[in-house]
Amino acid sequence: MINSLKQLIGRIGSKGAKHPRLEDLPPPVVPGEQSLTDCRLIVLDLETTGLNQSKDEVIAIGAVAIQDNAVDLSDQFDLVLRRPELDISETVLIHGIGPEALTRGHETEDALLHLLEWMNGDPVLAYHSAFDQSFLERTLRRKLAYTKSHTWFDVADLMPAFFPDSKPSGHGLDDWADHFGLEVSARHHAAADALATAELTLVAINQAQKKGISTLKALSERLKYYRRLRDVHRH
Amino acid sequence: MAASSPATSRDNPRPQNTRAIMAFLREHAPFTSMDENHLAHFAEHASLRFYADGDVVLSPDEGPVTRFHIVKQGRIVGERGSLKDGETETTFEISVGECFPLAALIGERPTHTLHRAAGDTFCLSIENDAFITLLSESEAFRDFCIRGVSSLLDQVNQNIQSNAMVSMGGGSSLDTPLERYAIRNPIVCSPDLPVRKAVARMHENSVGSIVITNDTRHPKGIFTLRDLRTLVAEERAPLDTPIGQVMTPDPCCLTAEADAFEAAMKMAEFHFSHVCVVDDDGRLIGMVSERDLFALQRVDLVNLARTIGTANHLRTLVSLRTDVSRLVDAMLAHGADSGQVVKIITTLNDVTVRRVLELNLMKNDPGVPFTWLTFGSEGRQEQTLLTDQDNGILFVTPDGMSEDQAREKLLPFAETVTKELAECGFTLCKGNIMASNPKLCLSGDEWDEWFLRFIDASTPQNLVYSSIFLDMRAVFGDRAPLDKLLDKVLTRIRKNDLFQKMLAGNAVQRKPPLTMFRNFRYAPDGDRKSLDLKRQGLAPFVEAARVFALANGVAQANTLERMDQLAKKGVFDPKDANAWKEAYSLIQAIRMRSHQELLNRNEPLSNYINPDDLNPLDRRILRESFRQAQRLQQKLEVTYQL
Numbered sequence: 001m002i003n004s005l006k007q008l009i010g011r012i013g014s015k016g017a018k019h020p021r022l023e024d025l026p027p028p029v030v031p032g033e034q035s036l037t038d039c040r041l042i043v044l045d046l047e048t049t050g051l052n053q054s055k056d057e058v059i060a061i062g063a064v065a066i067q068d069n070a071v072d073l074s075d076q077f078d079l080v081l082r083r084p085e086l087d088i089s090e091t092v093l094i095h096g097i098g099p100e101a102l103t104r105g106h107e108t109e110d111a112l113l114h115l116l117e118w119m120n121g122d123p124v125l126a127y128h129s130a131f132d133q134s135f136l137e138r139t140l141r142r143k144l145a146y147t148k149s150h151t152w153f154d155v156a157d158l159m160p161a162f163f164p165d166s167k168p169s170g171h172g173l174d175d176w177a178d179h180f181g182l183e184v185s186a187r188h189h190a191a192a193d194a195l196a197t198a199e200l201t202l203v204a205i206n207q208a209q210k211k212g213i214s215t216l217k218a219l220s221e222r223l224k225y226y227r228r229l230r231d232v233h234r235h
Numbered sequence: 236m237a238a239s240s241p242a243t244s245r246d247n248p249r250p251q252n253t254r255a256i257m258a259f260l261r262e263h264a265p266f267t268s269m270d271e272n273h274l275a276h277f278a279e280h281a282s283l284r285f286y287a288d289g290d291v292v293l294s295p296d297e298g299p300v301t302r303f304h305i306v307k308q309g310r311i312v313g314e315r316g317s318l319k320d321g322e323t324e325t326t327f328e329i330s331v332g333e334c335f336p337l338a339a340l341i342g343e344r345p346t347h348t349l350h351r352a353a354g355d356t357f358c359l360s361i362e363n364d365a366f367i368t369l370l371s372e373s374e375a376f377r378d379f380c381i382r383g384v385s386s387l388l389d390q391v392n393q394n395i396q397s398n399a400m401v402s403m404g405g406g407s408s409l410d411t412p413l414e415r416y417a418i419r420n421p422i423v424c425s426p427d428l429p430v431r432k433a434v435a436r437m438h439e440n441s442v443g444s445i446v447i448t449n450d451t452r453h454p455k456g457i458f459t460l461r462d463l464r465t466l467v468a469e470e471r472a473p474l475d476t477p478i479g480q481v482m483t484p485d486p487c488c489l490t491a492e493a494d495a496f497e498a499a500m501k502m503a504e505f506h507f508s509h510v511c512v513v514d515d516d517g518r519l520i521g522m523v524s525e526r527d528l529f530a531l532q533r534v535d536l537v538n539l540a541r542t543i544g545t546a547n548h549l550r551t552l553v554s555l556r557t558d559v560s561r562l563v564d565a566m567l568a569h570g571a572d573s574g575q576v577v578k579i580i581t582t583l584n585d586v587t588v589r590r591v592l593e594l595n596l597m598k599n600d601p602g603v604p605f606t607w608l609t610f611g612s613e614g615r616q617e618q619t620l621l622t623d624q625d626n627g628i629l630f631v632t633p634d635g636m637s638e639d640q641a642r643e644k645l646l647p648f649a650e651t652v653t654k655e656l657a658e659c660g661f662t663l664c665k666g667n668i669m670a671s672n673p674k675l676c677l678s679g680d681e682w683d684e685w686f687l688r689f690i691d692a693s694t695p696q697n698l699v700y701s702s703i704f705l706d707m708r709a710v711f712g713d714r715a716p717l718d719k720l721l722d723k724v725l726t727r728i729r730k731n732d733l734f735q736k737m738l739a740g741n742a743v744q745r746k747p748p749l750t751m752f753r754n755f756r757y758a759p760d761g762d763r764k765s766l767d768l769k770r771q772g773l774a775p776f777v778e779a780a781r782v783f784a785l786a787n788g789v790a791q792a793n794t795l796e797r798m799d800q801l802a803k804k805g806v807f808d809p810k811d812a813n814a815w816k817e818a819y820s821l822i823q824a825i826r827m828r829s830h831q832e833l834l835n836r837n838e839p840l841s842n843y844i845n846p847d848d849l850n851p852l853d854r855r856i857l858r859e860s861f862r863q864a865q866r867l868q869q870k871l872e873v874t875y876q877l
Contacts, residue, residue: 064252071283078250180355181308185255195252195283199357202285210287 019144021113026121028150031216036205039216041066042124043155043198044077046132047190053131058139061115062191064198065122069205071198077118078191081108112143119150123216127173127197129154151216153223155197155204161226162207176200253278256359259307263332265379273373280365283307286352293336293350300339300346303366306331309356313348328353337380340366341855413493413512413523421511421522423448426455426479433478434463444509444524447482452518454511456482461508488513491520496575498523503540503582543586549594549655552587556660559583560834563827573824574795581616584661585710588626591655592711599651601644605630606712610668614706615777615792619827624653624661625668625703627675629682629716638678645676668703679716686724690734698741702774705781706792721790728785735786739875742778745770747864755846755858768826769842772857775864776819779871783807794819811866818863821856825849 029039044063050056063077126132129152140146159166159176168175177184177196180203186192213219249257256278260266266274282302286292292311293300311329327348329335339346340363361369369376423446424433437445437460447456458478466472472481487501488511498510502525512521539558546552562583563576592607610625612618628649632641649670657663670676677685689697689704705724709717728734748756748771755766766772777794784797787806791797795816802812829844846854871877 062251069284073252073256073281073283074279076250076252078252183308185258186251189251191251192255195255199283199285202283202357203287203355206285206287206290 019109019113021117022144022146025116028121028148029123029216031123031151031220034216036209036214036216036219037069039067040120040122041201042119042122042150043071043194043201044124044126044132044136045190045193045197046126046135047188048135051131053134053138056135058135060190061111061136062189062194063115063118064191064194066198066201066205069202071195071202076191077115079111079115081111109143112140112146116140116144116146121150123151123153125153125155125158125197125201127155127193127200129156151220153219155200157223157226158204159200160230161223162204162211173197173200249275249278256281260305263305265375268375269373273369273376276365276369276372277361280361281359282361284358284360286356286358288352288354288356290352290356291349292352292356292358293339293346295345295347295349298345299343300336301363302360303334303340303363304336304358304360305334307357307359310353311335311350311356311358312353314351315348323349334379341380413489413491413495413498413510413521419521421446421519423452423519424478425449426482427477429475430458430463430466430472430478430481431474433458434474444522445478446486446511446519446522447478448519454486454488454513454519455479456484457486457509457511458482459509486511488517490515495523500578500582503579504585540583540586543583544590546590547594549591549658552590552659555587560831563831573820573827576827577617577619577823581613581618584613584618584622587659588656588661589711591652591659595648595652595655599648601648603630603633603636603641603644604713605645606709606714606717607670608707608717609710610707611703612706613710614703614708615794616708617777617794617823619823619830622661623664624656625664626653626670626710627668627672627707628670628677629709629712629720630676630678631713631716632678638681641678642673642676646671646673649676679720682720683723686720687727690724690727690731698737701738701741702778702781705785708792725785725788725790729788735782736875736877738778738782738785739871740877742775742782743868743871743877745774745778746868747771747775747861749858749861749865755861764845764847765843766846766857767842768822768829768844772822772861772864773819773826775868776815776822779867780815782871783874807870811870814863815867818860821860825853825857 042063042065044061046058047060047062048056048058058081060080061077062079064071064073065075066072067075124133133150133152137149156171156173159168166179168179173193173196174184174187177200180200182196182199184192184196208214208219208222213222248254253275257271257274260269260274260277266277286309292304306329308331310331313327313329314323329350335350336346336348370380371377422436422440422442422444424436426447426449433445437443444457444459446454447458448454456479458481462481462483466481486509487505487507489498489501491512491514501510502508508525510523511519512523514520539555539562542558543552543555546555559580563580588607588609606629608614608627608629610627612622613625628645630641630645632638653663653669653671663669668675686704689700707717707721746756748766780794780797780801783789783801783806784791787801787804789797789800789804791800798807798812798816798819801807802809807815825844826842830840833840846857849857
């Protein structure tokens with residue numbers, strides 16, 4: 001009774017009705033003793049219409065999966081969302097997705113459902129993940145009334161945490177990619193950026209494992225420790 | 236709707252990362268020449284992996300290799316532990332766009348070499364299943380992998396050889412240039428030095444031989460302790476005789492680039508124990524003794540050849556044949572390549588044939604000067620232990636004798652020789668292609684006429700015989716009459732396009748035993764599921780090489796040498812020539828190994844094998860070697876518009 005009431009409130013609170021396929025989704029993974037090698041990690045990048053979280057929208061999602069310390073290219077996600085009503089002139093130059101490509105995109109709800117199913121509740125990594133996380137979670141909440149939080153790791157923290165002596169020329173994805181000599185096939189293309197981020201993740205995990213960090217929990221704690229140390233230095 | 240039409244591909248584009256990987260692949264061989272769909276197959280099945288500097292990428296301990304890799308960024312080095320003090324040496328480097336490990340993957344075995352990342356390295360790899368799919372679907376990919384394997388196989392071969400060397404206590408193989416073994420500044424003297432003083436000089440330097448040179452340092456003769464022993468024991472000459480009168484004149488000379496194998500062969504052929512190493516102008520720079528070679532290869536080749544060459548009874552010769560087989564066994568076990576082994580067998584067979592002839596000449600000289608010819612595989616120096624006699628006589632008619640009279644004297648002699656050779660294990664030729672056949676015991680003019688008819692008639696029977704009579708060589712007697720004859724025959728064939736075309740047509744009759752689906756096609760006349768390695772496997776190479784050789788004035792009879800010459804003359808692309816030589820040698824090696832196994836089990840020798848009995852590597856090698864035979868036949872078909 002209480003549950004169905006909650007559902008009702010949930011439905012009223014969000015615009016759309018909650019999709020039955022959402023019920024079948026596994027719950028998001030919580031960092032524990034899962035081995036870094038065995039578990040599947042999602043590396044994701046979003047293209048948006050702009051940087052304003054309250055007003056801008058997601059227009060493309062690119063993601064790859066890491067398992068067994070390798071990016072498996074048969075397991076990837078490369079999608080342009082259908083958002084014809086949006087005025088995208090502002091960011092179109094950055095990512096090269098024009099109105100035509102947008103209208104060809106998948107129906108948003110379908111695409112997001114597909115994404116959630118593909119993600120399978122696995123931990124997500126992104127470069128400057130706070131940005132991607134808030135955009136994605138807001139979109140999922142508004143379109144699908146999906147409110148669960150995945151475990152997110154920020155690759156922008158992962159890199160300096162494991163390579164404290166490296167001094168890339170800045171803090172951006174490009175800077176670390178340059179530092180390791182990576183070639184990004186199409187910069188500001190969600191999928192290409194996701195792959196570059198995944199390559200950095202492979203480099204970081206390789207280093208983490210050499211330092212004896214072998215579980216999700218250990219990785220998560222190492223990152224917390226890094227951020228605390230950084231904040232101490234800042235203040 | 237075709238998947239490749241522009242409209243479709245825009246509606247359903249490949250993911251960005253797949254396209255990016257395809258673009259990367261497209262910049263490197265063999266992907267440059269592969270179809271879009273095959274590249275996509277690779278990209279969609281690829282995994283991307285990172286290796287930090289010094290990380291192990293593949294190790295011999297990991298068991299059979301299951302993935303095909305290409306370096307996307309960085310570098311991989313191959314590492315092998317050296318024999319002493321645990322140090323490692325880098326054996327190869329694999330850089331961006333290069334693929335590995337081909338031989339281990341195709342052979343379904345672990346890699347022999349530790350692969351280690353040098354610098355931060357990313358590799359793309361696909362699993363065995365995807366690799367096999369590409370291998371079977373993409374011609375370009377297949378060609379690349381097989382060529383890669385064959386050059387890698389070289390390395391493997393060298394590995395086996397060097398392993399054998401390790402167990403033998405030596406440090407290198409028979410392929411090593413002679414200069415590595417040669418004693419620099421050998422002891423020399425001039426021809427007028429008395430023997431006593433020359434021996435004193437040898438004694439001072441504690442060496443067993445001295446080279447006699449002229450003023451320009453050209454070797455004129457050689458004198459060894461063995462010569463001294465004979466000199467003293469037989470009281471041939473006093474010790475103050477000038478050494479020039481008792482030396483062995485015209486010593487055997489090789490240049491420094493020749494390899495140890497050649498030196499061993501020379502020693503075996505001519506029963507020398509020393510070979511002079513000379514520069515390009517023929518001036519002495521060093522010396523190699525039989526003992527130097529033995530130190531690196533404990534194979535009794537030279538000794539065995541000498542024992543055969545000096546045997547005084549047929550009985551001894553017959554008993555020595557077991558030693559030949561034992562020697563071949565040892566050489567194969569030590570990883571000698573099939574080209575070397577067939578040459579050794581041929582050399583030992585030659586020595587035997589010569590000795591049988593010499594023994595018979597001593598007993599009963601027919602009094603007609605002759606050259607003993609061999610045809611077919613013996614003529615090509617490609618004999619294995621299973622060998623027929625194919626021989627003939629080219630004689631010089633003595634003054635005052637008719638050709639028939641000369642023949643009458645030679646035939647009984649030839650009859651005895653062929654019979655005795657049969658006792659030594661050279662099976663009598665069923666087709667009576669033997670010197671005892673009056674039709675093959677001919678004078679120079681008669682042979683010339685014989686070939687004239689042979690070439691002009693081009694009957695089907697003649698074409699069958701072409702594989703025998705167009706591969707000929709002198710084993711005993713004066714070479715000059717044969718050279719003269721060969722010259723005429725070659726010129727005649729070069730001018731006769733029709734004969735060439737008929738030879739070519741005949742050469743493509745015997746197809747390599749592969750079905751359209753690249754499975755083995757079994758021999759029609761053998762047991763069920765058997766392949767005839769000689770007729771189905773080797774013959775296509777031998778016959779095609781012969782046609783090209785005869786058409787282009789290449790006088791060599793040996794198939795590998797013919798291919799070398801054809802590559803030199805630009806008739807064959809050097810890469811193709813290598814691939815064909817390798818494929819031919821690999822089939823030959825598999826055939827010889829099977830002969831040795833039969834021999835060890837006391838079973839009769841046969842050229843049939845059941846491919847199921849082979850290990851997976853040999854099976855694949857065999858299949859790919861047959862495919863190379865198909866390619867060579869295609870070249871013949873294109874050249875002669877068959």
